[in-house]
Amino acid sequence: MTLKTGARPDRKLADEPSLARFTAAVGSDASTVIVAQPLRLDPRRANLPTAPLGIAVGRRGRDAFVRVDVSDALLREAARWQMGF
Numbered sequence: 001m002t003l004k005t006g007a008r009p010d011r012k013l014a015d016e017p018s019l020a021r022f023t024a025a026v027g028s029d030a031s032t033v034i035v036a037q038p039l040r041l042d043p044r045r046a047n048l049p050t051a052p053l054g055i056a057v058g059r060r061g062r063d064a065f066v067r068v069d070v071s072d073a074l075l076r077e078a079a080r081w082q083m084g085f
Helices: 002-006 017-026 072-083
Strands: 030-036 053-060 063-070
Touching (some): 017 030, 017 063
Antiparallel strands (some): 030 053, 053 063
């Protein structure tokens, strides 16, 4: 029971504003959508706020597109990691 309640986040990923903007921009034209939270893989950074990474591939009319959306928090933590913090 402790593990189950401790692993449950306070907010849902769908409530994240950056992810809502990403899905609105992609619309229904995407054929493949990947949403990940890379910071959750590192135990030292797992308790940070949500920092989603979104990747979508699809087609609008005759043109193909790839959209990559990286949250500010993820970029900030990547910069800290590169500096050794």
